[in-house]
Amino acid sequence: MKPKITLKDIARELEVSISTVSKALKNSEEISRDTKEKVQAFAKLYNYKPNNIAISLKNKRTKNIGVVIPDIVHHFFTTVIRGIEKYANAKGYNVIVCLSEESFDKEVINMEMLANGSIDGFIMSLSSETQQKGDFNHLKEVTDQGIPVVLFDRITNEIDCDKVIIDDELGAYMATKKFIEQGKKNIALITTDDYLSVSKARTQGYLKALKESELGVDQSKILKLPSMEMDETSIKKFMDSQELDAVLCVNEIFAVYSMRLAQQKGLKIPEDISFIGFTDGLLSKYANPSLTVVSQHGEKMGEVSAKMLIDKVESEEEEETYQTKILEPTLVIRDSIFH
Amino acid sequence: MKPKITLKDIARELEVSISTVSKALKNSEEISRDTKEKVQAFAKLYNYKPNNIAISLKNKRTKNIGVVIPDIVHHFFTTVIRGIEKYANAKGYNVIVCLSEESFDKEVINMEMLANGSIDGFIMSLSSETQQKGDFNHLKEVTDQGIPVVLFDRITNEIDCDKVIIDDELGAYMATKKFIEQGKKNIALITTDDYLSVSKARTQGYLKALKESELGVDQSKILKLPSMEMDETSIKKFMDSQELDAVLCVNEIFAVYSMRLAQQKGLKIPEDISFIGFTDGLLSKYANPSLTVVSQHGEKMGEVSAKMLIDKVESEEEEETYQTKILEPTLVIRDSIFH
DNA sequence: TATTAACACGAAACCGTTTTCGTAATACTT
DNA sequence: AAGTATTACGAAAACGGTTTCGTGTTAATA
Structure with missing residues (x-):
């Protein structure tokens, strides 16, 4: 010793x-x-x-950044963390990760824990409960104190701060358009309630593509689940009640699961029915058949968020000017649709 | 403001x-x-x-714990983090996550960054490079300074500290035994080089089960890849060169990929060939057919690790007594083997 | 030789707490 | 009335650094 x-x-x-x-x-x-x-x-x-702590006290700078996310088991968030970590580490910052587990209260508690000097700024994605409640006072408090915040993916317009999102509407639009181009006529959407900002945008993209086509919108072909939680029963019921030849899903789990249902009915993918999901994770890559997805570029998103935050933290000026970066989604073509 | x-x-x-x-x-x-x-x-x-920082300086306690892991995109590590976070948060601790990306140097740098007062203790899993080099001086330095360390999953016996592992040998043994019981004769193992502590233990479990049976060991049925990185070519070559009716894989990706190769050859799973993997992740659950796995109980592992660390951090006594907790793996039976 | 400049270092304040110890003022004894 | 106990508070040190400013010593200048 x-x-x-x-x-x-x-x-x-x-x-x-x-x-x-x-x-x-x-x-x-x-x-x-x-x-x-x-x-x-x-x-x-x-x-x-x-001693880092002594230096932090003196400088009033911790070189820590707080990341508050709803979940860590989902591939997307995991890659975002990796992107944040990579950039932050290169700049000499450490990353404190807090999980809200989709709970408003936990999100609030986590932020309060960190906001008392432990970190120089926040990078966060809102919990579904927070988006549902529409209560953002905890964010307001933090920004009022002059602590920089970057919101990514699940954001709100009620808070003035930097934001990073992908163009979810465009992603869904591209995917739906792809189906249409390939001659699909009965295109379903499996999504969640609109309180989730990303689901709302994706639904809009889907609707836009259909409205632009001669197919038009059929509300019965849209399944809105209450949350991103897997709900096998609802999906099965939905898939059984429809004659579909294409399905767009708001995440990869829904997509892979509904692919399996289709296969069990003896349908051939992609000939009889095609699938596209969101999130380019392991599941999509190794599913059978492999799943075409709208990639959200999580790692990039993390890097961009970290850069925006650190730039703000280290800038002398107190300009209150915020920007929203919109990243382009890309379609990763795999075997669940025609090549 | x-x-x-x-x-x-x-x-x-x-x-x-x-x-x-x-x-x-x-x-x-x-x-x-x-x-x-x-x-x-x-x-x-x-x-x-x-102000947390001021209190930390005064108390010489930060209420932060440092987690250094090789990777965050793998389901297992992700669930461990969740377990750590859950327990630590309940105890008022924050979790600083650092990724070594399987690199020795990054592991060292990360630890040095944190060891200067930023954290009260470490929870870590060694990078493959570290296990390969067998150089643990950075760990020794930290423990010498009296900073508590808990090693999980990828550990080393050269450092005196608390450890948490699952009984990997037993897990592989159980899986292999299952194959044998189900009448499989040509049981392959896809693993990595022995420098990875977990692979070594799993290989031993596989060998033990075979030696106990009348089947005996056939070295040509063992594929040792250089790392946990996916290597499609080697696996394909291996699978093509063998007449197999069962395959045990050291992770779920190898397993799912080799399942697909078997299916492409027209083999029926599990009748013609069965598969078992390690790690109970999304992939196993949603693969087609779903994959039987040895579950490592990552979340539990995280909770146990966090408890051990925090107990040590908060204990007054300076007893230098360390324990190794061995968690029991369980077999999660799915459609890739007979039920 | 007196004045000034350069050099090399130390004292002390500061960051925001906690905590020990000292003490003025009051209340209680006898 | 003198001595003691209690109450309620403040001064100051400590945690481990950084930084400003002051100063004694030497060297250079007039």
Whole structure:
């Protein structure tokens, strides 16, 4: 057990003042060559490293960023974290991850825990409960205190801050259009209630593509589930009640599950029925057949979010100008549709 | 913009000393009822919250725990994090996540970043590069400084600290035994080189089960890949060169991919060939057919690790006694084998 | 030789808390 | 009335750094 050594220890040992040690270690011009060498050698020998907490207190900067997300088991959030981590780490920042588990209360508690000095800024995606309630006071409090916030994916327009999203409407539009081009006539949508900002946008994209075509919209071909939670019964009932030849799903799990239902009915994919999902995860890649998806570029989204946040944290000016970055989704073509 | 209020602000405003404010807020007996009420009311009005950093500096306790893992995109690690987060959060701790990306250097850098006061302890799983090199000096340094460490899943015996693993050997043994019981004769293993502690243990379980049976071991039925990275070519070559009726894989991706290869050859699962993987992730559940797996109970593992760490962090005594918890794996039976 | 400049360093404030200890003012004994 | 106990508070140190400013010593200048 060799406990951490402090400036005071070095100062005592070398019989100089703490200030001298501090300056010597920073190679200050003020200190003589001799003293600097002595101090630096001693510091290296005893492996001196400044205490982060003390520096944070002095600088009022922690070099930590708080990430509050609804879930970590979903591939999309996982890749976003990776993107954040990558950028933040390169800039010398650490990432504190908090999970709201889709709960408003947990989101609030997590933010309060972090907002008292632990972090320099937040990157977050709203819990479904928060979007449903429409209560964003916890965000307002934080921004009021001057703590920078970047919202990604699940955002709200009621808070002024930087935002990063993908063009979900465009993604769904592209996917639906693809179905139409390939001659599909009965195109279903499996989504969730509109309170989730992403689902709403995706539904709009789907509707837009259909309205532009001669097919038109058939409300009975839209299944709105209460949440992103898997609900096998509802999906099965929906799939059984319809004559479909294409299905667009708001995530990859819904898509893979409904593919299986179709296969069980003896339908051939993609000849009889085609599928497209959202989120380019492991599931899509290794499903059988592999699933065509709208990729959300989670890692990129994480990097962009981290860059926006850190830029704001490190900028001197107090300009209150916020931007919303919209990333382009891309269609990753796999075997669940015609190539 | 209303910046954070400090004790000093309250003291100035109320014309009392900082100490009085501090004590009043803690409901100290020393302070008169009048003063306490006045201070508390003022604090509530201005939403005073103590600064975490200052408290950390004073207490030499951050209430942060550092989690260093090789990867976050894999389901197993993701569930472990969730388990850690859940337990840690309930205890008032925050979780700082760092990714080593299987790189030794990143692991070292991450630990050094955190070891200078940012965290009270580490929970980690070694990067493959670290296990390969066998260099654990960064861990030794940290434990030498008296920082508690809990190692999970990918561990080493060269460091004295608490450890949490599942009985990988048993898991593989159970799976292989299952194949044998179901009359399978040509049982393959797709794994990685032995430097990965988990792969080594799993291989041993596989070998043990075969040696106990009349089948015996056939080295040509074992494929050792250089890492957990997907290597489609090698797996395809291996699967093509063998007459197999059962395959045990060291993760779910290998398993799902080799299932697909078998299906492409026209084999029926599980009649002609059965599959078992490790890791009970989304992939296993939604694969077609669904994949039987050895579940590692990641979330449980995370909770146990967090509990061990926090117990150590909060214990007064400096007992240098370490334990290794071994969790039992379970077989989750799905359609890739006979029920 | 007196004045000034350069050099090398230390004292002290500061970041925001907690906590020990000292003490003035009041209340209680005898 | 003198001594003691209690109450209610403040001063100051401490956590581990950074940074400003002051100062004693030496060297350069007039």
